[in-house]
Amino acid sequence: MANIKEVAARAGVSTTTVSHVINETRFVAEETRERVFAAMRDLNYAPSLVARSLKVKETHSIGMLVTTSSNPFFAEVVRGVERYCFEQGYNLMLGNTEGEAQTALSYLKMMLRKRVDGLLIMCSEGQQEVFNQLDWLGTLPVVVMDWGLDSDRVDLIADNSHLGGYLATRHLIDLGHREIGCIMGPEGRAPSTQRLAGFRQAMAEAALPVRPEWLQGGEFDCASGFAAMTRLLAMPTRPSALFIFNDMMAMGAISAAHQAGLRVPEDISLIGYDNVELAQYLSPPLTTINQPKEALGRLAVTRLLARIHGEQIANRLITQEPDLVIRQSCRRY
Template sequence: MSTIKDVALRAGVSVTTVSHVVNGTRHVSAAGRERVEQAIRELAYVPSAVARSLKSNTTRTLGMLIPNSSNPYFAEIVRVVEDRCFAAGYTLILCNTDDEPRRQGIYLKVLAERRIDGLVVVSTGDDDSLPTLLASLRIPIVLLDREITEQDCDLVETAHMQGGLLATRHLVSLGHRRIACIGGPAGLVPSEQRIAGWRLGLAEAGLDIDANQLFWHGGFTSQGGYEAMHAMLRTEPLPTAVFVCNDLMAIGALRAAHESGVQVPGALSIVGFDDIELSSFTSPPLTTVAQPKQRMGALAVAMLLERIEGRRRDTRKVVLQPELRVRASTGRHAGFVEPVRLLHV
């Protein structure tokens, strides 16, 4: 690999002159610039980003941590973030922590060594060391999707509890009274908030049942939703509807219901959460609570660039509202009778 010294030797100029041409830091004569640029082309010289960052104190590089690259929800958000970064002239370094706190810590140290200008974080749960690690970076940080209570950072997330309430109210409106829930990993804040919305929806409808008997954990994976649904289908009496706290688990639950000969929505209505692209292609298409992923990703980048460019110093916390996408995986309970509406004359 060619170095800046090789370019200077080929062009017959000093290393300093090559540096000025590459970085545009000082005027160089047209003849000198032409010789340097020709030498760069002939040697296929690539300037060191690290060296340039030492001079400008910026790398035009942003980092992003996500907990699971195999989840389409995160992939869809990453695409928005990457597009916005690229349009603003920044390169994005993506790190998948695979829900492992140790890996998350290692990646944060790697990103610090790369001298990134800012960081978007979708945190891994159950990592008590994360607030201290983030504070040590001393760069602008935006939390996305998951809040860290001990960290005073910008935040963009969805109203998760409201989403769980929307899903439960929808099922109640269809006449369902025995409504189960499949939650994500225990202790993960977004999952706990969605579960809280489900419990609130049951209470709001006056459904005096032991919710713990209608609850399973699925780990936010298709396999987890599949196993939780099979466990649910072994209970008596069976629920007639289930709120599943993300679409991946709901897809696994649909598969388990199909294998068990349970018709959806004839015998069981299912609602997911996230509205990933795949959710409209399941059989039947999945009713789900939509997170505004495009807006979330765009806002996260915009807020980060405001901080980097010194256009804002105050901390912002933006909570966006979810929407229900009604498709074919939910239907009326078999015994549901539409309330009679009286006409006033």
């Protein structure tokens, strides 16, 4: 394999000049740069990323902590992150925490040892121990995605879940539904709290009562959606429509309704949240609130790279606005 001395000799320059071209640490005339790049191509020379990182204090790698990439929502965000990292010449080091704080901390320590240039975090509030360690990171840029960590140390990209909850409920009301319930996410989690607030606002504006027994808790997974729907169907009276706080729980709810002999939307209308790719292939296709997941990933990387490159950005909060995707799981009442 060729080395930097052979590249310098072929290009007719010093090894110092080759180093400056590779690391972009000093101005080099365009003609000289082209000779160096041509020599690198001719000799099939690939500069060592490790050696380069020691000189310019960058590894061209980004760490990402995510609750779990098996959930379609997280998987689609990660896909957006991976694509844009690749386009920008960065490696992505991914750690699936599975909701475990100690796992998250272990990944965080490993990423710091690997000297990542920046960190993306997409974990639940239940992993607060991770964020108690942010002082470790010094000046390392951090972008948090999809939940409301209140810190001036990080950039935050958040979904406007209050608006999303309002849009979902307003759609059901506009279809003529008056008896509306919810399958919610974990109590105390920011997305759950905000989506419920949006639901309550829409119901209050329409002067409709909110029945506490029709507000069933879930865990943002299929199993809890199935269980919550089973509880609702066992009640003496049930709502004509449900706002379900994510598409995974909506999938479980549709299965429970089917097993109970009910048809969606003929017997009960359902609207989800997230617009994961699978939602359009359910039977019936799921009406849902869209979060632009690949765009979220791209936006997070763009902001992180801006911080890595030292750009001065005053606003640390970016809010993404959701929108309604109408399919076939809701009917006019």
